[in-house]
């Protein structure tokens with residue numbers, strides 16, 4: 001049974017040229033044919049290379065080197081400092097490599113390992129790798145190689161289409177004692193959105209403040225109801241969501257005033273879909289260097305919601321900013337059926353809707369009717385250009 005090191009003591013980061021001495025030292029303890037300095041230099045700089053260094057209390061103690069191409073991660077080397085083996089560090093660094101690779105849409109991890117290297121085979125098998133064959137006399141000393149493989153679920157990306165915002169406060173029933181009673185109805189709205197073909201479901205529940213455990217409970221239930229294939233996104237919350245790190249289908253959407261995206265990414269892991277609201281060109285440009293998967297841009301129209309003070313950007317404003325965006329743009333703000341084609345033709349990847357699928361504020365439609373409305377919106381969005 002592996003030791004469980006406290007996360008605070010461990011840092012896993014990509015290898016850099018300044019780490020060559022650490023890579024060399026660890027290689028020398030682990031392999032009969034350690035990489036030369038020149039070889040490591042090339043490994044650390046090639047575009048396909050993926051290298052990671054694990055530091056324990058600031059000291060480099062494990063390395064992993066691999067290549068990522070054509071949707072495959074080839075793991076070439078894993079080394080843990082001899083006196084720290086058998087303490088779970090090998091598993092930590094391989095797990096990290098697999099998570100990071102899933103985040104970049106890798107679907108399979110492959111490797112070969114010396115026949116008889118029980119520790120390595122045991123490590124990979126403990127992570128779900130399967131033996132797929134034997135390569136005879138593969139190594140220079142005549143030892144056979146065991147071939148191993150693990151299928152990965154790539155990170156679910158945001159599909160183009162309708163991004164359904166489930167605004168619990170607009171529906172008017174997430175306060176205090178009514179919460180539990182109305183939760184099952186909220187989940188029905190979520191399921192209806194997924195069945196109607198939404199590309200994402202976002203929970204907005206301003207009446208449940210950040211840090212309120214009920215907020216995370218409601219979100220976790222919605223995530224489960226919506227399933228792993230359609231991202232379920234929570235608005236403005238990091239602390240509680242860190243407990244749901246890397247859960248299939250999880251997402252977080254931040255406003256400009258919320259936790260910085262870099263901090264949020266650390267908390268929620270690479271596999272959580274992360275979005276950021278933007279309202280002008282400068283914010284869109286700034287988002288390009290940040291660890292977000294998509295940006296919201298708006299308001300397209302004036303709204304009475306929380307962002308009422310942001311200047312209306314209109315479809316023209318949207319058209320101007322999409323060229324500056326490095327990630328998909330979700331148009332938001334008072335969008336109705338008539339806006340869908342213009343918004344799509346302006347280059348938006350998706351359109352966020354609230355009232356257009358939930359019905360008027362204070363008089364929400366039933367989940368069934370909301371689902372039908374959303375299905376109609378999806379059909380309009382999918383229509384070829386210039387079709388009435």
Ligand SMILES: CC(C)(COP(=O)(O)OP(=O)(O)OC[C@H]1O[C@@H](n2cnc3c(N)ncnc32)[C@H](O)[C@@H]1OP(=O)(O)O)[C@@H](O)C(=O)NCCC(=O)NCCS
Pocket residue numbers: 001002030031076077078079080081084085086087088089090091092113114117118119120121122123124126
């Ligand atoms: C292989 C290596 C990377 C494993 O790292 P590690 O930190 O010792 O492994 P962990 O402690 O994370 O162990 C994870 C799992 O691997 C398996 N494992 C680890 N050591 C094992 C051993 N000696 N025998 C059998 N299984 C072993 C176990 O299933 C273990 O899980 P458990 O502790 O819950 O039972 C390490 O031994 C090493 O650096 N070896 C030299 C270099 C090498 O051979 N690299 C791999 C080929 S590139």
